[in-house]
Amino acid sequence: MKYIDPHIHMVSRTTDDYQRMAQSGCIAVTEPAFWAGFDRSSAQGFYDYFRQLTDYEPRRASQFGIQHFTWLCINPKEADDPGFAREVLSLIPEFLDNHNVLGIGEIGLNKNTRNELIILEEQIALAEKHNQMVLVHTPHLEDKLKGTRIIMDALAASGIDPGRILIDHVEEHTVAEVLNRGFWAGMTLYPDTKVTPQRAVDIIEMYGSERIWTNSAGDWGCSDPLAVPKARLEMKRRGHGDELVDRVTLHNPRTFLSQSGRFDVEV
Amino acid sequence: MSAETSHSCPMMRAEVIDTYFMEHRARIIDIAAFLDRVERAGTSDDAEDFREVSFRQALGILSDGKPQRAARILSLLSDQTTEMAQSAEGMKGASGAPMPPATGGNA
Numbered sequence: 001m002k003y004i005d006p007h008i009h010m011v012s013r014t015t016d017d018y019q020r021m022a023q024s025g026c027i028a029v030t031e032p033a034f035w036a037g038f039d040r041s042s043a044q045g046f047y048d049y050f051r052q053l054t055d056y057e058p059r060r061a062s063q064f065g066i067q068h069f070t071w072l073c074i075n076p077k078e079a080d081d082p083g084f085a086r087e088v089l090s091l092i093p094e095f096l097d098n099h100n101v102l103g104i105g106e107i108g109l110n111k112n113t114r115n116e117l118i119i120l121e122e123q124i125a126l127a128e129k130h131n132q133m134v135l136v137h138t139p140h141l142e143d144k145l146k147g148t149r150i151i152m153d154a155l156a157a158s159g160i161d162p163g164r165i166l167i168d169h170v171e172e173h174t175v176a177e178v179l180n181r182g183f184w185a186g187m188t189l190y191p192d193t194k195v196t197p198q199r200a201v202d203i204i205e206m207y208g209s210e211r212i213w214t215n216s217a218g219d220w221g222c223s224d225p226l227a228v229p230k231a232r233l234e235m236k237r238r239g240h241g242d243e244l245v246d247r248v249t250l251h252n253p254r255t256f257l258s259q260s261g262r263f264d265v266e267v
Numbered sequence: 268m269s270a271e272t273s274h275s276c277p278m279m280r281a282e283v284i285d286t287y288f289m290e291h292r293a294r295i296i297d298i299a300a301f302l303d304r305v306e307r308a309g310t311s312d313d314a315e316d317f318r319e320v321s322f323r324q325a326l327g328i329l330s331d332g333k334p335q336r337a338a339r340i341l342s343l344l345s346d347q348t349t350e351m352a353q354s355a356e357g358m359k360g361a362s363g364a365p366m367p368p369a370t371g372g373n374a
Contacts, residue, residue: 080354080355080356110355112351113351114351115354116355117351139361141362141363142344142362142363143345146345146348171337171341172337172338198287202276205275205276206275238277238278239277240277
């Protein structure tokens, strides 16, 4: 069995996580830039982070036969200070030609503020200017529904084809709107605050398997880098066939990500 | 294009119950114990916490016999306002239920 984890923060994981993922069938990961659990004090901190994502992390993954790709941005949690955020944004273009960069992400909103929205719109414009795909973070808990709608409106106002945008962390109350507006949808399997493998399979059963994927978003918090294979197991436990299991966890991610010519993963 | 809901679980109803009953039996007892714990705990005032209010409303959805319970509970626990604050300065992290305006909510 093979699978792709299209959203995981490997900089926060140990090397034996790569080993366990490879043993479980992982052949590729994509790693969006995100909040490290603390606010960085300078744009230089992001510069070093972007170097880690584009240089060091692909080499660490390759030791286990896993292809590593990335998305660059300033995450919404650190984007509430527009001046600081613009300093970080000015660093991104020099990294966009790197061999493992797929696009801009994970951009979005955190507390649904006007400052966050200003920087979101500037990052959407950056993606459009450089013809980049987009990976979107939606807010957590009580802020998700409102934030998801604001983000989709901002994206719709751009000229980017919604088929080149994935909106992540969807749940039962947001998935239909995301799909109906033509975007791809990501389900994050994360203890406590997002969806469980069981709920993810429920969503596939209710809303179908078109333009949807699962990911672990494994990071420094309580998270599970083997969440995707656990969702595969849950699908099989219910009697779903290999064709559906592979579509959601392998072929759908590959179809979306291959819109970037750099995603050269053979299955 | 439209994402419509369907009923495509390959399991029969009895199989779903066989597979998941014990896990969710434990969870509903956890909820019962949580509510008992809240009631046993001391309080500094008579005002009910907004999260407790939302939680009890969510319990009503569980037993109303209508479909889409997960989506409806998630919507109940969502900020339904459309106003946006200028900055996140001073805002606390997510609380899991929408704060009423009088307690610092966004509305």
